[in-house]
Amino acid sequence: AKAAGRNNFVLFDPAMQTRVTLRAQLEADIRRALANQEFELHYQPLAGMRGQIAGVEALVRWRHPQRGLVSPAEFIPVAEETNMILPLGRWVLWEACRVLVRWAGDPATDALEISVNVSMVQFHRPDFCEQVLEVLAQTGARPERLRLELTESLLLNDVECTVAKMQRLRAVGVSFALDDFGTGYSSLSYLHRLPLSQLKVDRSFIWGALTEGHGAAIVRVIVALGKTLGMTVLAEGVETEAQLAFVTEEGCHFYQGYLLSKPLPEDQLTAFLCR
Numbered sequence: 001a002k003a004a005g006r007n008n009f010v011l012f013d014p015a016m017q018t019r020v021t022l023r024a025q026l027e028a029d030i031r032r033a034l035a036n037q038e039f040e041l042h043y044q045p046l047a048g049m050r051g052q053i054a055g056v057e058a059l060v061r062w063r064h065p066q067r068g069l070v071s072p073a074e075f076i077p078v079a080e081e082t083n084m085i086l087p088l089g090r091w092v093l094w095e096a097c098r099v100l101v102r103w104a105g106d107p108a109t110d111a112l113e114i115s116v117n118v119s120m121v122q123f124h125r126p127d128f129c130e131q132v133l134e135v136l137a138q139t140g141a142r143p144e145r146l147r148l149e150l151t152e153s154l155l156l157n158d159v160e161c162t163v164a165k166m167q168r169l170r171a172v173g174v175s176f177a178l179d180d181f182g183t184g185y186s187s188l189s190y191l192h193r194l195p196l197s198q199l200k201v202d203r204s205f206i207w208g209a210l211t212e213g214h215g216a217a218i219v220r221v222i223v224a225l226g227k228t229l230g231m232t233v234l235a236e237g238v239e240t241e242a243q244l245a246f247v248t249e250e251g252c253h254f255y256q257g258y259l260l261s262k263p264l265p266e267d268q269l270t271a272f273l274c275r
């Protein structure tokens, strides 16, 4: 990198070869891991501003036989590049729907929702809606309890097609949240056309709010925008009482973060919900 900086060009990048090899290895590793059931879901509770649990976000983890628990930040990007996100994403959806079925009928869990992260690689597949409908039908999960989290990069694609897909799933009761709001390619001119029920304010803004000059103003604007468009607003990454007080003051409807709970494996989540 230093040499490149001096000469402004690179004839051969030995690191590139290593990266390509590593990616191919990781792809094969993900395929094997799916077959060996090394993936598991953890669940992070989401709450109303007085701490009433409203649901959970499903977050995938990889229990690697040698490396231990691997973060999705490490393997989701590779899974997206290699299309392994398609079988992995389908597995995540399936598991989340099965949890909904286990929760149904129990007064402690019956009303809870599950939020599932959907990669844009999955969403833009022509058969995305059929896949979701199929998993709902095969598991018997109630669509009203399923929320799909999308990112702003969906606005880069054909908006008509995006809206049509969302509406098709909305028609059976599935709802949508816009994840990490404010960090991507926001296009305010299209935002109002999307049938979203929730805006999730990225945690960088929640962190910045109490430390940076304009941080608080940015959160205020996002909350106002969400409310104007008829959405609920969820503050992500709330870690301190001061941050909770701030997002409550600003009018957020829900929050999520280590202050409430870290993502938990299912048995620990059950204990948390019964506390």
Ligand code: C2E
Pocket: 044, 058, 059, 060, 071, 072, 073, 076, 089, 092, 117, 118, 119, 179, 180, 236, 237, 238, 239, 256, 257, 258, 259, 263
């Ligand atoms: P995300 O969707 O924004 O998920 C929230 C991330 O913030 C999670 O990281 C969560 O553990 C972390 N987090 C929650 N509260 C706090 C907090 O108070 N402080 C801090 N510092 N962090 C907090 P995680 O589980 O490592 O997931 C990282 C990202 O990987 C997710 O970001 C999401 O984009 C992606 N991801 C996770 N599971 C899936 C999945 O099943 N499918 C897809 N497509 N992506 C997933």
Ligand code: CA
Pocket: 057, 117, 149, 179
């Ligand atoms: Ca998310």
Ligand code: CA
Pocket: 179, 180, 200, 202, 236
């Ligand atoms: Ca997020």
Ligand code: CA
Pocket: 180
């Ligand atoms: Ca994020």
